[in-house]
Amino acid sequence: MKRERGSTIERVLDILDTVAASTKPLSATEINEVLNLPKATAHRLCSELEAHGYLLKRINGKSYQPGNRLYDVAVGVLANSRFSASRHAILTALSEKVGETCNIAYPDGLYMAYSDRVETKAPLRLQFAIGMRVPLYCTASGKLYLSTLPKVRRKAVISKLKLEARAKNTITDPDTLLAEIDQIEKTRVSIDNQELYDDIIAIAVPITDKQGRFYSSLAIQAPVSRISVDNSGQYVPLLFEAARDLSMLADG
Numbered sequence: 001m002k003r004e005r006g007s008t009i010e011r012v013l014d015i016l017d018t019v020a021a022s023t024k025p026l027s028a029t030e031i032n033e034v035l036n037l038p039k040a041t042a043h044r045l046c047s048e049l050e051a052h053g054y055l056l057k058r059i060n061g062k063s064y065q066p067g068n069r070l071y072d073v074a075v076g077v078l079a080n081s082r083f084s085a086s087r088h089a090i091l092t093a094l095s096e097k098v099g100e101t102c103n104i105a106y107p108d109g110l111y112m113a114y115s116d117r118v119e120t121k122a123p124l125r126l127q128f129a130i131g132m133r134v135p136l137y138c139t140a141s142g143k144l145y146l147s148t149l150p151k152v153r154r155k156a157v158i159s160k161l162k163l164e165a166r167a168k169n170t171i172t173d174p175d176t177l178l179a180e181i182d183q184i185e186k187t188r189v190s191i192d193n194q195e196l197y198d199d200i201i202a203i204a205v206p207i208t209d210k211q212g213r214f215y216s217s218l219a220i221q222a223p224v225s226r227i228s229v230d231n232s233g234q235y236v237p238l239l240f241e242a243a244r245d246l247s248m249l250a251d252g
Contacts, residue, residue: 008045011037015045016070019055023211025063068109074215084116086249091118091218094242098235100222104207104246105141106215108133110161112141115216122226134196137161137177138170140204141217144190147181148206148214154181169194189236190217191229199224203232205239207246218243 014035019026032042046064049055053069066074087104095102095118103117111133128134136142137158146154155178163172171177184190192202204219220227220235227235 011035011041012045012049015042015049016054019064020066020070020074021211023213025058025065027063031064071107087246088116088118090242090245090249091116094118094218094220094238095120097238098220100220100227102242103128103141103219103221105134105139105217105219107136107145110136110157112136112139112145112217120222135161135166137163138166138192138195140190140192140202141219143177143181143184143192144188144204144206144217145214147184147188147190151182154178166196167194167198167200171195189239191232193229194224201227201229201232203227203235203239205236205243207243209247216246218246 015031018031018034028043028046029039031037031046032039035042037045046055050057050064050067053067055064055070056067057064091102091104099120099122101118101120103114105112105114107113112135113133114128114130117128117130134142136146146157149157158174158177163174163177164170165172171180188206190204192200192204194200196202200221201224202219202221204217206214207216207218208214218239220239
């Protein structure tokens, strides 16, 4: 049953709700098929929402997906007091199980930003502040996010990145980076093996919504003296278990 027409604010909220809930980008015409708005109104409101950053038009110029400002609203909701205590408890429990620093990060333009973090009690550790941004191309969380993008879009994003060497294993060749991201897409596990900092390794898995869409990463970070690529597999089940708990929290 199509919804009845309402006020402008109701129409705007319905458009945002429809785009956010869709598993694929939608054209203004497709949005209108759900909401039964006047055709001109649907196109006008979508254009205004795009201009204000709440919707983002795809490269084809016809379909819309959530924009950065809508994403910021979602992150803000997840960061409020209703979620923060439970989320931090899950992160703390994971950190205590693995004995290492654990963090949650979300995409912020061409970077990942930390929204929560629990530091290890071990004396040797690398401390990052909440809100700190790190590059996409040389971090476990960033490469994981890139793997969730359609291949055409991920290639376009990587073409905009300045692939500077940050550590001994930083990948600076676009084709090599794309090949690794293709592999991450298959496994849903991303590893930063001394790519951002020498002697530091990180392992990341996705946190998804109820429709399986990526919105944040969950990662373990440690010195290579305690975690290596060879023994990283033992931490992956614990990461996925905590990521499922975080996903359920967000959908609750």
